[in-house]
Amino acid sequence: MIDLRNLTIKKAHDHLTKGDFTVSDLIDAYLSVINEKNKDINAYIEIYNDIDDQVKIAEQMFANGTATLMTGIPIALKDNMLFEGHIASASSHMLENYKATYDSSIVKQLKNQGVVFLGRTNMDEFAMGSSTETSAYGNTKNPIDTSRVPGGSSGGSVAALAMDGALVALGSDTGGSIRQPAAFCGLVGLKPTYGAVSRYGIISMGSSLDQVGSFGKNTEDTEILFNAINDYDDKDSTSVKKEERILPKPLKKKIGVPRSFLTGDGVESDIIKNFEENCKRLEKAGYEIVDISLPLIKYSLAVYYIISPAEVSSNLARYDGIRYGLHVEADKLFDVYTKSRGKGFGREVRRRILLGTYILSHGYYDAYYNKAIKVRNAIKQEFEKAFLEVDAIITPTSPFMPFKFGEKLEDPVGMYLSDLFSVPANIAGIPAMSLPSGKNDIGLPFSLHIMAPLFREDILFTIGKDFEKQV
Ligand code: GLN
DSSP states (O other): OOOOTTOOHHHHHHHHHHTOOOOHHHHHHHHHHHHHHHHHHHHHHOTTHHHHHHHHHHHHHHHHHHOOTHHHTTEEEEETTTOOTTTTOOOGGTTTTTOOOOOOOOHHHHHTOOEEEEEOOOOOGOOOOOSSOOOOTTTOTTHHOOOOOOOOOHHHHHHHHTTOSSSSEEEEEESTTTTHHHHHHHHHEEEEEETBBOOOBBBOOTTTTOEEEEESSSSHHHHHHHHHBBBOTTTSSTOGGGSOOOOOOOOOOOOEHHHHHHHTTTHHHHHHHHHHHHHHHHTTTTTTEEEEEEGGGHHHHHHHHHHHHHHHHHHHGGGGSSSSOOOOSSHHHHHHHHHHHHHSSOOOHHHHHHHHHTSSSSSTTIIIIIIHHHHHHHHHHHHHHHHOOOEEEEEESSSSOOBBBBTTTOOOOHHHGGGGTTTHHHHOOOOOEEEEEEEEETSOEEEEEEEEEETHHHHHHHHHHHHHHTT
């Protein structure tokens, strides 16, 4: 029996290299867990039918000495990532039969390293949501407490990992969709710098915010998977060339706390208590914790809920019932559009499209969109200035603990508050990571959120590893 709970990438690689078990044994172990648990958890909406072929390729790489750290590692893929020949639906009826005709760049990179893709995971429809409840394919349960949501939008990916149905997982993060579910399921989740990982072949949500990132049970695995996909890609116009990325500077070992931002409405007191303990843990690990003032970041959520629906309404205009996805027949062309879109999209997606269309409409564009862009630039500058003084900035990841199904579904603004601490990093494009930081009385996980300057993921990993030793 392979101890999947305590398995890491390095340990798996060691065993595979020594021949303690084969790639096929490893994958079978994960598939049997999936077989047992997925019916209840609903982390995966499809297990791929070509796993055997992928396993053969990985085993060949071990046999001929070309294996890397990622070879044979089983991974869960979010349902918005294109994998040639397989359905990628963004968990929407709109794309339920859409088969990818090419590989996304991240899938291609990982294929070259002999990774084994186990299946595609459930998500909030088109990545809009914080609970995975907006999926067209039913709820995903939080493996820690199945009466609660796993977070979202990458809820299936984290649940797959938390139930030992994959060793690592991939997600996308537009406003917190990697970090918040990682927090809800007691895992590590990284949103890299905007421009670090290619988005070619990822189904778009908000193009100035979307970023692909990694999940692991610890910082090391999260870092290894990030390193495997962290590359320039000329197919993605927002990808930044390696030589243009900012060079590492030595650490000051100083971390900033935006004190006044933490005490806003709706932040649970237990979470603040845990956060104070986390500050002490970091002090114990040799960091100086200082209060800093970031007066503008409190506007990040408002800015996000202007910019992201605007970009959503534009990106999702391509699903017109003709070019892509679901088609509903009607006598008039206009009715084909409205009927296809009305049937293909769920409530939350329609709400965002309406909001975005309104924001971008004549007369409101200036009042909302242009203003939000100005505030966004001011927030970016505020971060830049703060990072002259500190290596990193910390907050909790989520203002509240994992909630029960249905609790926030009829309260969109309450749901949007999930993103309070996570969106500033998307607004500024900076990297950020969520780490588990203990549990409450009923076993639900707390978490710490760390933000670093552009392209300084290394700072997140250093602090993450130091922090893990103290928890
Ligand atoms: N919860 C946020 C939203 O609904 C974030 C989504 C995401 O990061 N994809 O917009």
